Amino acid sequence: MADARSSRLAALVDAMQHAHLDALLVTSLPNVRYLTGFGGTSALLLVTHRGDVVLITDFRYQTQAAEQVGDRARVVIEAQSLWTGLWQQLAALAYVEVVGFESAHVLHRDFQRLLDAGARWTWRPTADLVERLREHKDADEVARIREAGVVAVTALERTLAEVRPGLTELAVAGILERALREAGSEGFPFETIVASGPRAALPHARAAARELQRGDFLLIDFGAIVEGYCADVTRTVVLGRADERQREVYDVVRAANALASAQVRVGQTGRDADALARDYIDGRGYGDAFGHSLGHGIGLEVHEAPRLARSAEAILPPDSVVTIEPGIYLPGWGGVRIEDDVHLAPTGPEVLTHFTRELLELS
Numbered sequence: 001m002a003d004a005r006s007s008r009l010a011a012l013v014d015a016m017q018h019a020h021l022d023a024l025l026v027t028s029l030p031n032v033r034y035l036t037g038f039g040g041t042s043a044l045l046l047v048t049h050r051g052d053v054v055l056i057t058d059f060r061y062q063t064q065a066a067e068q069v070g071d072r073a074r075v076v077i078e079a080q081s082l083w084t085g086l087w088q089q090l091a092a093l094a095y096v097e098v099v100g101f102e103s104a105h106v107l108h109r110d111f112q113r114l115l116d117a118g119a120r121w122t123w124r125p126t127a128d129l130v131e132r133l134r135e136h137k138d139a140d141e142v143a144r145i146r147e148a149g150v151v152a153v154t155a156l157e158r159t160l161a162e163v164r165p166g167l168t169e170l171a172v173a174g175i176l177e178r179a180l181r182e183a184g185s186e187g188f189p190f191e192t193i194v195a196s197g198p199r200a201a202l203p204h205a206r207a208a209a210r211e212l213q214r215g216d217f218l219l220i221d222f223g224a225i226v227e228g229y230c231a232d233v234t235r236t237v238v239l240g241r242a243d244e245r246q247r248e249v250y251d252v253v254r255a256a257n258a259l260a261s262a263q264v265r266v267g268q269t270g271r272d273a274d275a276l277a278r279d280y281i282d283g284r285g286y287g288d289a290f291g292h293s294l295g296h297g298i299g300l301e302v303h304e305a306p307r308l309a310r311s312a313e314a315i316l317p318p319d320s321v322v323t324i325e326p327g328i329y330l331p332g333w334g335g336v337r338i339e340d341d342v343h344l345a346p347t348g349p350e351v352l353t354h355f356t357r358e359l360l361e362l363s
Contacts, residue, residue, distance in 0.1 A: 004138055005072045008035055009053060015129050016049050021100040023048040023093070024129060025086070028105040030300040031130040037068045039228055044082045045073070046089060048096055056085040083113055090121065100126040128305070135297060135305050135320045141229060142343050142352070145298065145321050148185070148231035149341055149353040152224040155179035156235060156355060163362055165214045165239055169194040173207040176222055185224040189232070189302035193221035200236065200334040203292055203327060214240040217334040218362075223302055230302045232323050233353050234339035237360040249286070249328050250336050250359045256280045256326040257338040260294060261351055264324065266344045270312025277326040278310070286328045289335075295323035298341055320344050321352065 012035065016024050026032055026045035032055070033039050035047070040061040046054040053073040057065050065075045078085035090096060101114060103125035114123045137145070158179040163172060173192045180188065195205035197216040205219075212218060221234040236253075238246055256277040264273045274294040281290045293309030298321050306316050308324075316322070325339035338357055343350040 004140060005035065005037060008133055009047065009051070009072070011133050012047060012130060013049055013051055015132075016047070016100065019100065019124075019126065019129070020098065021049060021124065021126070022096040022098045023090075024100040024126065025102070026130065027102050027110070028130070030304075031102070031105075031134070033228055034130060034134055034300055036073050037070070038065055038073075039068060040064055042082065044086050046086065048093060050095065052093065054089050056082050056089065058082065083110075087117065096121065098122045098124055100124050100129070102130075103127055131305055134299055135317050137299060137319050137321050137343070141299060142319070142321065144227045144229035145231060145341060145343075146352045148224045148226040148229055149233070151180065151183045151185050151226060152222065152231045152233045153353060153355045154183040155185070155224065156220070156222075156233065158183075159220075160237065160360065160362060163212070163218065163237075163239070165212050165216075167212050168209050169196055169199075169207040169212070170209060172212070172218070172220070176220065180222070180224055183224070184226065186228075187225050189223035189225055189230040193219070193234075195219045195335075196239075198332055198334055200336070201329040201331050203329055203335070203337070212239055215243070217246065217336065219335060219337055221337065221339065228300055230298055230300070231341055231353060232298055232302050232325075232339060233341070233355065234325055234327075234337045235355060235360075236336045236338065237362055239362050242359060242361055246334075247359065249330070252281060252284045252286055253326055253328055253336045253338050254357045254359070257324055257340065257357060260324045260326065261340055261342050261349060264308075264316070264322070264342060264344065264349050266316055266318045266320075266346065268316050270306055270308045270314055270316060271310055273308040273316060273322075274310055274312065277324070281326060281328065289328045289330055290326060291329065292327065295325050295339075297322055316344055318344065318346055 055073040194207040200219040260276040295308040297304040327337035329335035
C-alpha cells in the first residue's frame with residue numbers, strides 16, 4: 001500500500017505541474033482514500049507541487065488517521081472547522097499561490113468559502129486530476145475488486161437458495177443484504193435492486209412490497225465492498241419453469257454479455273465497447289429495449305471512469321475494471337440484465353465475478 005500511495009502522489013504532483021498549480025485541494029473522499037489510505041468521512045487533503053501532503057480531519061479520526069495514513073501525509077486534527085485548519089495550513093506554505101480545487105466535488109457553500117478567503121490565493125477549477133489516475137488499477141486494487149466479487153457471488157448463492165414464491169421483493173433484499181454482511185462485505189455500494197415480474201422491466205427499480213409469483217422473472221442487482229473496493233453484479237432468474245419468450249430474451253442478453261466480456265479490449269473507445277453488445281442485441285430485434293449504456297468503471301466507487309456508452313469517445317485504459325451489463329426491458333412484461341465485472345488486463349479481458357450466466361429456474 002505504501003509504495004502505491006507514493007507513486008500515486010508522485011503522479012498527481014506531475015499532473016499538477018503540467019496544470020501549472022502550486023497545490024491541489026482534494027475534497028472527494030474516494031480521492032482522499034486513494035492518495036492516502038484514509039477511509040474516514042471527514043477530511044480535506046492538500047497536496048503541493050513540492051510534495052507536501054497535509055490531511056486535515058477531526059478528533060473522531062485521530063487514531064484511525066494515524067493508523068491508515070502513516071507517513072504518507074502530515075495529519076492535522078482540527079478542533080474547529082476543517083476549513084479553519086485549511087486556511088492555517090495554507091498560510092504556512094508561502095510558496096503556494098495558485099490552488100486547484102475539484103470542481104465536481106465542491107458544494108456551492110464551500111466554493112463561497114474559497115471566494116471569501118480573499119486575494120491571498122488564486123483558486124483554479126480542475127476536473128478529474130485524481131480520477132484519471134484511478135482508472136488504472138494496480139494489482140492490489142484488482143485483487144480487492146476480485147475479492148468483493150467473491151463476496152457478492154457467495155451472498156447471491158445463499159440468497160437464491162431461500163427465494164420462493166410468496167416472499168416480497170423487500171424480503172429478498174433483506175436476505176441478500178444479510179448474506180452480504182455474513183460473507184464479509186463492509187457495506188452496500190448502492191441500494192439493492194430487486195425487481196420481479198413486470199417490475200423487472202424497470203432498470204433501476206427499488207425493492208417493493210410486491211410478492212414473488214411462480215413464473216416471474218426476478219432481477220437482482222447489488223454490490224459488495226472489500227477494503228473500500230466495490231463489486232457490482234446482476235443476475236436474472238425465473239421462479240419455476242421459464243416459458244419460450246423468457247428463454248428467448250434471456251438467451252439474447254446472455255450472449256451479449258458473453259460476447260462483450262470476451263471482446264472488450266484496452267484501446268477501444270467506450271463507444272466501440274458498448275457496440276459489442278448493442279449491435280448483437282439490435283441484430284436480434286431488441287435494440288430499442290436496451291436503453292442504457294453497457295457499463296462503467298468500478299473501484300473505490302461503484303460508478304467511476306471509464307464509461308462504456310454510445311457517447312463515450314475516450315479510450316479504455318490498461319488495467320481499468322469495468323462492468324459489462326447489457327439488458328432488455330419490455331414494459332408490462334419484464335426484463336433481463338446480466339452484469340459482470342471485467343479487468344482490462346494487458347493480455348486481454350479477465351472476468352472477476354464468477355457466477356453462472358445460464359438461466360436458473362428456481363423450484
